[in-house]
Amino acid sequence: MNKKITVASLLVALGIVYGDIGTSPLYVMKSMLGVNNGYVSKELILGGVSLVFWTLTLQTTIKYVMITLEADNKGEGGIFSLYTLVRKNAKWLIVPAVIGGSTLLADGMITPPVTVTSAIEGLTLVFPIETKGIIIIVISILTVLFMLQRFGTDVIGKVFGPMMVIWFLMLLILGFSQLMQYPSILKALNPYYGLHLLFTSPRSVYILGAVFLCTTGAEALYSDLGHCGKKNIHYTWVFVKVCLVVNYLGQGAYLLLREGKVIDSNPFFLIMPSWFVVTGTMIATIAAIIASQALITGSFTLVSEAIKLNMFPKLQVRYPNDDKGKIYIPAVNYLLYIGCVLLVLKFQKSENMEAAYGLAITITMLMTTILLSQYLSHNKNKKIMSKIVFIIFMIIEVSFLYANLFKFIHGGYVTIIISGALIFLMYIWIYGTKIRKRFNEYATILDFKNHLKSLKEDEELPLYATNLVYLTESQNYKEIERKIIYSIFNKQPKRAKFYWFINVKVTDEPYTTSYSVQTIVPNEAFSIQFILGFRVDQKINLFLHQIIQDLVKSGEVKYTPKDYMVGYNGKCVVGDFKFVLLEETLSNESELSRWDNFITSSKLLIKKITVSPAKWFGIDTSVVKIEKVPIIIGNKETITLRRID
Template sequence: MSSKLDHSKLTPAGVLITMGIIFGDIGTSPLYVIKAIVGEKEISELLVYGGVSCVFWTLTIITTIKYVILALNADNKGEGGIFALYARLRKYKSKWIIYPAIIGCATLISDGFITPPISISSAVEGLQLINPDIQTVPIVLVILLSLFIAQQFGTAKIGSAFGPIMLVWFGMMAFFGVMEISKHPEILAAINPLYAIQLITNYPEGIWLLGAVFLCTTGAEALYSDLGHCGKANIRFSWGFVKTALLLSYFGQSAYVMQFQGKLLPDVSPFYALMPDWFLPAGIIIATGATIIASQALITGTFTMVNEAMKLRLWPRLKVEFPSQLKGQIYIPAINWLLLAGCTIVVLIFRQSSNMEAAYGLAITVDMLMTTTLLSFLIFTRFKSWLPVIFFALVFYTIEGTFFLSNANKFTHGGWFAFLIAISLFLIMYALHKAGKIRKKHVEFEKVENYLPIISKLKDDKTIPLKSTHLVYLSRSSRQDLVETNIIHSMIRSTPKRAGVYWFLHVDILDEPFGLYYEVNALSEGCHYVKLKLGFKEPHKINLMFRQVVSEMMEKKSVTDKNIHPSLSGFDIPADFKFIITNSRLTVDTFLHPFDQFFIRIYRILKLWSVSITEDFGLEEADVEVETVPITIHAKEKLKLQPWTPSQKS
């Protein structure tokens, strides 16, 4: 089943699947948002009405207008998210746009370490209403462990149940919200934005309350990132129902809280307080199921984002598995266990959802600001005018900047954890980006035509041992007329390598998410340049793709399909292949700037933890040779080296 193809159009099934995939994070926010706003403060009309008014307008302006209406139009061939946006914009050759992309990715993933613990903890803590002495931390840890263990088996079989479960979840929230609002319909007056303005301006330290309000929209960025799974039509249609259910729950909880006006809110979850006692066990089960689905969506989204970063050369190469036939579903073991470790640490450090609320949301505000930055640039490229850019940026930088400031006081209360992870992830991605630029700067290319006569004679030189029938060099050159010096060094200058056919193979990652293309150019008889073009979401099955291209050329008799080793040439034995990978290594780091040296060292450490390019490209280990070719960076000034003379003896 292809989620990308089958569910991109508006259909009842597409809407149902969308609710199970897209809205898990934002859909479970009612478990803790109102409780976080009220906290341990005395209940007042200004606090409650102002708080729920802020929630209403945040969901309207940020989630609905920015993401559901505007951001979903900023897709890249149907794919969304900050990397899809970056891939769409990098053709404009603006060097700075890489930084919002990697900052946004780092902060989105870092806050993801808190999303499963806070969601599942909020649901499971409902058990304390039935048994006040129950310990919820072990239960949360068992659920998290089971969830992450299950990732390696895929979710194709149980994924079909996500939509119906979330439909029940949203329906349940809406029902109990309506029941409570019917008792106190005056709460609907909080839709008036004046209540939100009064909370910020008149309530003591009211601006800091926006840190709790912001929790209602933390899933908006994930909504944009998951665009490719369901399509904008299904997301927009289902958002109308989801937003209504969310608001009914928020307003219903606020109506319940108002009965304690002049007092402190008892140690009770406003969300569960709307349910009758007889329904509470069922409500807890449904809520726990919804939070597990929300966590599953976040984990899947993290796998997708890291995979995109790897394709864009912004993340170390990691092993990627495909646990099911569902298109786009991947499993990255290293990231899975890293997320489990991070989520476990969060649960053990903070223990209760109320403590996690203090750490949640700070990093995600940075991610939203980065998305706003890239969207502003996209608007400029589309309209070629600064007026719409200024209007868009002024509105959303002001709102999201205010949210960032209101969340700033969370840093010492746990926000440091998310920022520590974000900074670590940023350094990883920036180091790879920076090292790539340094290496690219020092990779030298030469004209292929200067070496074609040598290659032609090399093919016929019987004094040189035959390396392979087909000798394939993986090339960094995106042009058929250029080849890097490393390859010439390996082929001719180091140890001459004779072959029947020489290939220069270049892999190009496209700015679009999907698509597999190739180009073949004959440089001379027995020497060819092949360029494979892959969408940035396509798996790297380079060995399979290349051999398919060669097979087509063999059918056309463009290249030999016979093994040319003399002892085997008379038998029906297929032609053999040998892939050569040349790894360049800087030999004189002392001539690099210290800043560059630092990131080269980080790059080398990361490379030790990465899978080999052989595994990443799906090549057969037995058919691959890896050579290290030195790159010498010369000093900027010549040494004053003089000949020794006898008169200089002491």
């Protein structure tokens, strides 16, 4: 689904996608100087700028913009969309998908603090602000930013887009003005200087860790594909990359003119004319706020896709704008906000945050490379290209990972802990589902045809509902779970005119909306399977009404409304509804290993504190009946009692 190219769409892309990559000049050169304790050497600057240029070219331009964006799933991007394209190739591919998604979400927590703090610290050049004051300003800005999310990325993109144009033009002009003063910096475009620095400098590992910061936003760029469209990203990246490269060259030129000196301040702010420092710092602050947006919107997309793929607990997903590509997940928004605030309070200064920044995202990029090579090999049948892509980017990213591992003790452990917690949460959800499926008991519904007839004719029982609806995991219309049979016939027997057994199948395509109907017992029991894309809002209540009305019109369901019944919005009346949702509890009679028991109990607990099935499936809560059913997994040894007189 390629979105139409307009000036407005290009502005939205600039406002949403490039915040992270676009603000990297704020801290990359500063971090690189910090490796050398602020001492400016020709080898460091020429080699460092060369490494930045070729990292942007190989990692961002070639891997992500040219290759990875082509691996779109009906216009949707991100590591989980890529996984849905390749998961049929091998079961083990779920491992890199889970690891990559978790590390990207963890990185989303540290991107806003590091970018906003870096910009606000620029104000210290003109105002006497202490660390406590900076912390208060940063937290205030983050609070406003996360509050804005509820209005959707359309609103945010339209506001941020023009500001990012100003930001990139500022980068271009400032960089070009310094470049003209020392044109020899253009030698840095030669990869020789970068390779020479890597192989000769005793601090090359730490330099590589600083260089990697220039491309940390590439993964978010891919995740935001659904928000902006492929062509919008292709066109805007040309402009963005030119501005970035010129600014890096400009900072390098400024530093080479001061070769041999020790510089403690951020070179990004030093290349500004003195009269422009206040204005430039304000623009940088706004751009840093926008930088946070790329990871926030990318996080919403990732979690939404993981939920639909049954890899993550169900959370409420909202669509603030008309475009389904733009979503908002309140729970994720609040968790990201809390995480960002805690990180600001812990690290306090941007240099401390930079020490933690980048480790998690290198792991994400490695996982994307694994999935991308599978996509090229199996989906596109480009075996040789897939091997080339795998080898080249594995070498690059393993090098970056090795360099970033040194950040672990300096704060990188924070994002690894967050990533680990998310991986474990997904493991609980995925493995818990696997345990349940292993012991699920199904019954053939046709075996209970006479039971249904007897129940329907038993007038001693009150009519429970005209339409009685159950949700089933069975995709075979002839079978349903035994717990549903038990609920209908034994646990308060439920007499109804029509019985509906609904299964929801989520497809790998994002926007599929179709269904199939099977008649189990004519004019009495029916099975419906909804085939919905992983980005479709599952409004089962509305969908079912529509289907039953169509079945009444076609004569498959014979129902005559009473004279006193009133239609709604010109729609025919199909009687009242009752949805019976079965809430599972782990029975004491279950026989599981301690680990499986822990996983199953944890999943059931998570289900209780996340969004209810009624809300998730869009069911009117006034027609829902919640029934608790015990899950009996395995069979404990039956004890036979002996009667004594």
